[in-house]
Amino acid sequence: MRLVYEGKTKRVEELENGTYILTFKDDATGEDGKFDPGANTVGLSIAGLGRGGLRLSDYFFKKIEAAGFPTHYISADMDQAAMTVKPATVFGQGLEVICRFRAVGSFIKRYGMYAQEGQELDAFVEVTLKDDARQDPPISKDALDMLNILSAEEYDVLEDLTKKISRLIKDDLAATGAELYDIKLEFGRVDSQIVLIDEISGGNMRVYYDDVLIEPLDLVKIVFWDEDWS
Numbered sequence: 411m412r413l414v415y416e417g418k419t420k421r422v423e424e425l426e427n428g429t430y431i432l433t434f435k436d437d438a439t440g441e442d443g444k445f446d447p448g449a450n451t452v453g454l455s456i457a458g459l460g461r462g463g464l465r466l467s468d469y470f471f472k473k474i475e476a477a478g479f480p481t482h483y484i485s486a487d488m489d490q491a492a493m494t495v496k497p498a499t500v501f502g503q504g505l506e507v508i509c510r511f512r513a514v515g516s517f518i519k520r521y522g523m524y525a526q527e528g529q530e531l532d533a534f535v536e537v538t539l540k541d542d543a544r545q546d547p548p549i550s551k552d553a554l555d556m557l558n559i560l561s562a563e564e565y566d567v568l569e570d571l572t573k574k575i576s577r578l579i580k581d582d583l584a585a586t587g588a589e590l591y592d593i594k595l596e597f598g599r600v601d602s603q604i605v606l607i608d609e610i611s612g613g614n615m616r617v618y619y620d621d622v623l624i625e626p627l628d629l630v631k632i633v634f635w636d637e638d639w640s
Contacts, residue, residue: 418452419463419613425494429484434460434467434491438613438626445625447594447614448515450542460491462630463611467493469633470579470610479575480605482598498598498607502559504540505549505596507568509533509576512591514616528591533573537565567604568597575606583617586632588624591616 411431415422421433440446440453464486471483482495510517513529537554538546554560560568572595580590593615596608608614612626619632 428497430495432493434463436460456627459627462627463613464491464493465630466611467609474575477578480603482605482607496600498600500598506538506540507572507595508536509572510592514591535569535572588617588619588632591618
């Protein structure tokens with residue numbers, strides 16, 4: 411295997427057959443030991459978080475594929491906390507796509523003059539550049555097109571997929587009594603088709619239960635309540 415990238419929460423390696431292995435770490439983004447999916451630094455480490463993140467990713471990728479939405483997912487190895495995926499190219503140097511159902515996090519920091527904390531939002535989609543040095547700045551549809559990162563037509567596909575996939579995840583979590591406030595997704599191209607990539611875990615979404623933010627590993631325990639995560 412060839413190491414391609416060592417990220418905050420995952421290790422990416424390329425296999426000889428051209429597929430990739432994503433190995434999930436026990437690290438989560440945040441600050442001062444507190445979980446924050448919008449942070450750009452590792453804030454805490456939780457034993458079992460890597461395997462838990464993979465368990466959720468495996469669960470949701472399979473549901474998303476079954477619903478007819480394309481992804482890079484191939485298979486998962488729970489013992490190794492590793493997921494095998496198709497090779498995909500990212501847009502520019504990488505984009506993050508956020509779907510918001512309630513006003514929290516950076517949204518309320520930017521628009522707090524007009525929005526209230528926890529205010530309902532109708533699957534509001536925004537795109538940010540993956541650029542830690544510039545704090546992942548938001549970027550508009552027109553700017554993406556003009557900078558040749560993503561065409562206007564591709565943006566429409568991206569936005570539509572984001573809303574449909576996010577609502578699927580929101581509805582699934584609602585069945586457990588939990589509420590999805592927002593989620594951060596990533597997309598790329600596989601054979602010129604726009605597909606969902608990266609992961610779908612508690613580390614890239616804000617989920618609340620009885621108005622309390624759920625920690626990533628606790629979300630695994632809620633979704634897979636009948637499995638042993640001690």
